[in-house]
Amino acid sequence: MIRFVAQLKTFLHIFFQSLRLSLEELRSAKLRAFLSLLGITIGILCIISVRTAVNSLEMNIQRSFDALGLEVIYIQKWPLLWTEDYPWWKYVNRPTVNKRELELLQPRLTRAEASCLMVFSYGAKFIYQDRLVEGVTVSGVSYDYNRVKELEFTSGRYFTSAESNNAHAVAILGANVATTLFEGRSAVEGQEIKVNGVKLKVIGVLKKEGDDLFGFTADNNVIVPYNFMTMFVNVNEQDPLIAVTPAKGVSMEELKYEIRGAMRGIRKIQPGVEDNFAVNQITVVTEGIKSLFSFVDVAGVLIGLLSIVVGAFGIANIMFVAVKERTHIIGIKKAIGAQKMYILLEFLLESVVLCLIGGIAGLLLVVGMFQLLQYFVTHVWESDFVFYITFFNVFLGISISVVVGILAGFIPAWFAANMKPVDAMRSN
Numbered sequence: 001m002i003r004f005v006a007q008l009k010t011f012l013h014i015f016f017q018s019l020r021l022s023l024e025e026l027r028s029a030k031l032r033a034f035l036s037l038l039g040i041t042i043g044i045l046c047i048i049s050v051r052t053a054v055n056s057l058e059m060n061i062q063r064s065f066d067a068l069g070l071e072v073i074y075i076q077k078w079p080l081l082w083t084e085d086y087p088w089w090k091y092v093n094r095p096t097v098n099k100r101e102l103e104l105l106q107p108r109l110t111r112a113e114a115s116c117l118m119v120f121s122y123g124a125k126f127i128y129q130d131r132l133v134e135g136v137t138v139s140g141v142s143y144d145y146n147r148v149k150e151l152e153f154t155s156g157r158y159f160t161s162a163e164s165n166n167a168h169a170v171a172i173l174g175a176n177v178a179t180t181l182f183e184g185r186s187a188v189e190g191q192e193i194k195v196n197g198v199k200l201k202v203i204g205v206l207k208k209e210g211d212d213l214f215g216f217t218a219d220n221n222v223i224v225p226y227n228f229m230t231m232f233v234n235v236n237e238q239d240p241l242i243a244v245t246p247a248k249g250v251s252m253e254e255l256k257y258e259i260r261g262a263m264r265g266i267r268k269i270q271p272g273v274e275d276n277f278a279v280n281q282i283t284v285v286t287e288g289i290k291s292l293f294s295f296v297d298v299a300g301v302l303i304g305l306l307s308i309v310v311g312a313f314g315i316a317n318i319m320f321v322a323v324k325e326r327t328h329i330i331g332i333k334k335a336i337g338a339q340k341m342y343i344l345l346e347f348l349l350e351s352v353v354l355c356l357i358g359g360i361a362g363l364l365l366v367v368g369m370f371q372l373l374q375y376f377v378t379h380v381w382e383s384d385f386v387f388y389i390t391f392f393n394v395f396l397g398i399s400i401s402v403v404v405g406i407l408a409g410f411i412p413a414w415f416a417a418n419m420k421p422v423d424a425m426r427s428n
Contacts, residue, residue, distance in 0.1 A: 039311020044362030140229030156204025351409020359401025
């Protein structure tokens with residue numbers, strides 16, 4: 001224990017001495033040190049800013065797809081992804097899913113928590129008295145929709161079973177739709193709105209989710225019972241889908257396997273004949289996006305590394321000059337008993353401290369730049385896009401600085417540590 005404390009004291013003494021010498025180097029040779037540190041700063045700035053931009057875009061896209069549900073399987077006519085050489089007409093000729101298939105599917109799915117039928121109609125116009133809101137997505141859903149997707153209400157309620165099954169003209173409004181139609185009003189339940197000349201009674205308003213990159217948020221949606229929507233929209237032309245969530249402890253692959261077998265049985269597809277339906281999961285898209293972003297990330301790292309290499313040569317040059325200027329002092333230290341490790345550590349720490357100063361400057365520039373961008377995105381462009389400066393990226397920037405400092409300072413430090421005391425003291 002005593003030996004460990006002594007070694008710790010020695011290390012701290014060397015560290016603070018190296019810090020003092022590094023700051024003296026910055027003061028005595030400002031231009032040379034600035035140009036060397038600039039390479040490290042620019043390199044860290046490039047690497048971390050590109051990673052931050054890519055990570056932020058990926059997280060915002062992920063947030064958008066979260067609105068659709070990552071733990072949800074969709075049964076529909078079209079797959080989410082397909083190759084260019086696939087005969088697309090096979091998809092066109094596939095039948096769409098329908099209410100009858102949902103009713104047959106539900107008792108066959110032992111691994112499912114809930115399932116519902118959904119269909120979307122885009123670009124609808126809703127009217128309340130003299131107010132109009134355009135570009136609204138109408139979502140026609142069956143009764144169990146609130147078990148597939150969690151809904152948060154600011155007022156009102158969800159459909160009853162009778163309202164859903166008997167095609168009642170009732171509607172749940174997204175936050176933006178409610179704000180536009182009923183600006184300044186807190187209670188809107190029971191009010192009547194119109195779409196395509198059809199009257200609907202408002203029974204609830206959803207909590208605001210916030211904007212996303214792809215418009216998957218429910219803020220611009222109006223949710224109505226599926227049976228009611230069939231009265232004014234040709235649902236077969238809108239590609240309806242069945243959404244299924246897994247029961248607790250059931251993997252997505254298990255549920256997919258069960259769904260596929262059940263659907264083949266419902267549609268009486270013979271063995272060896274390919275499916276005429278798609279079993280989709282949003283993670284297929286998100287994984288594809290991740291692989292695309294990885295290429296951008298690598299490109300940013302390579303650009304940053306070029307700058308860091310230039311900076312590392314500058315740091316190495318500074319350390320060689322420092323060794324040359326302190327050759328006589330090194331000789332005296334070795335003559336009075338300083339070990340090689342002491343000298344090696346002294347110069348290595350000095351190199352690391354110099355690189356850390358450059359790296360921290362680069363990180364501060366990254367933080368300042370993205371704080372400024374966040375202000376413009378939020379207050380000027382009025383977007384909910386969020387920039388994420390993660391702890392990992394900060395740690396990565398510091399780690400790169402430390403590694404570069406060790407690599408750049410090792411040869412000069414090794415040269416200093418292996419000097420002969422007599423020869424070092426005789427030098428001028």
